Amino acid sequence: MPPRVRDADASRRRILAAATAEFAAHGIAGARMDRVAAEAASAKERIYAYYGNKDALFDAVFTETIRQILDAVHFDATDLPGYAGRMFDYFTDHPEAQRLTTWYRLERPAGRALAAVVEANRVRLEALAAARVTTDFSPVELLTLIQAMASAWGTMNPEFAEAAAAADRPSRRRAVMAAVSRLLSTPDSAARAG
Structure with missing residues (x-):
């Protein structure tokens, strides 16, 4: 069986999508990284490795949201x-x-x-x-x-x-x-x- 190849970009997209839904529903204080990880099918450690902490993840989500609004x-x-x-x-x-x-x-x-x-x-x-x-x-x-x-x-x-x-x-x-x-x-x- 060939080794599993990680697709970091796909993983980041899944995390951002899951985090977008989580933050929209619960805000920053109410959001739970466990739920983001489960929805993104990613380890919590991977999220922290990509984004640092919950506040930085929210910043990434909100920045992407602003970009999408401006594009649309x-x-x-x-x-x-x-x-x-x-x-x-x-x-x-x-x-x-x-x-x-x-x-x-x-x-x-x-x-x-x-x-x-x-x-x-x-x-x-x-x-x-x-x-x-x-x-x-x-x-x-x-x-x-x-x-x-x-x-x-x-x-x-x-x-x-x-x-x-x-x-x-x-x-x-x-x-x-x-x-x-x-x-x-x-x-x-x-x-x-x-």
């Missing part, structure tokens, strides 16, 4: 309603990505910044500044509001989510895009209306 959701500063619609679609289709983002914010509010997150923010903010979008909001405010609207449907408390479920997915997507369009109305329009 094109940011276009000249079509912000379209961007919000694409973000809505991504988070609707990939709720684990939204849960990981929530865990990251909850459990790492002042931790070491991840390069992928810093870079994603820098690129989008620079694109907004260069596009000179006509709005009452700064690029930081605008991006914050757009991302909040795009992800809002997945962050509701269960009691309200039940009532909101009456709106189908296309209606929710249209509402997100319409709300972003309204953010882009002429400057001071909100002040005049209020």
Whole structure:
């Protein structure tokens, strides 16, 4: 019988997939490396050899999640309603990505910044500044509001989510895009209306 050949890349992919599910379900504090190892069909020692510790494994999972979002959701500063619609679609289709983002914010509010997150923010903010979008909001405010609207449907408390479920997915997507369009109305329009 020939010796078994280890495929380190395949092993890392299995570990990241198992860790993604584990962290999305339980957060960093609640995640258990035993469950990750069992799901990945890998020894716990192998996970530590590849990633160092649980925090470093979460960093690898979240960095990969950010890369996947950036690859799937094109940011276009000249079509912000379209961007919000694409973000809505991504988070609707990939709720684990939204849960990981929530865990990251909850459990790492002042931790070491991840390069992928810093870079994603820098690129989008620079694109907004260069596009000179006509709005009452700064690029930081605008991006914050757009991302909040795009992800809002997945962050509701269960009691309200039940009532909101009456709106189908296309209606929710249209509402997100319409709300972003309204953010882009002429400057001071909100002040005049209020």
